[in-house]
Amino acid sequence: MDQARTSDAQKMGELLCGFVDRLAPVHAQYDSLTQVWENLLPGALRDHCRIGSLGNGCLKILADGSSYMFELQLCKAVLLRELQRLCPSAKIRRIDVVMAR
Numbered sequence: 627m628d629q630a631r632t633s634d635a636q637k638m639g640e641l642l643c644g645f646v647d648r649l650a651p652v653h654a655q656y657d658s659l660t661q662v663w664e665n666l667l668p669g670a671l672r673d674h675c676r677i678g679s680l681g682n683g684c685l686k687i688l689a690d691g692s693s694y695m696f697e698l699q700l701c702k703a704v705l706l707r708e709l710q711r712l713c714p715s716a717k718i719r720r721i722d723v724v725m726a727r
Contacts, residue, residue: 659685662712666705671697676726683719685709688726698723 659680664672674694678686689695698705702721709718 659709659713659716662709666708675723678724678726680716680718683717685716685718685721687721687723689723690726692725695723695725 660677663677667675671694674690675698676688678688680686687698689698698721702723706718706721709716709721
């Protein structure tokens with residue numbers, strides 16, 4: 627019975643390693659996107675806005691308050707151009723700003 631558990635654990639370990647290996651490029655992509663995002667934003671916005679998700683070319687930004695949402699809406703086009711230039715692998719086509727919960 628111990629040999630069966632060891633075999634199952636080895637299979638799970640191999641499966642997990644394969645999964646982690648497949649995630650590595652995705653993690654690197656999000657890590658660079660996060661760094662670029664934080665470098666683009668002024669300090670006042672950086673403290674109150676964060677990346678919520680990225681999917682289907684849409685970067686969702688979570689803002690702490692309506693005034694921060696408004697400021698992001700004003701500079702959204704410039705931020706989108708810069709993110710597309712600096713992180714082309716993220717394939718961002720639009721930015722949505724929503725209120726953080």
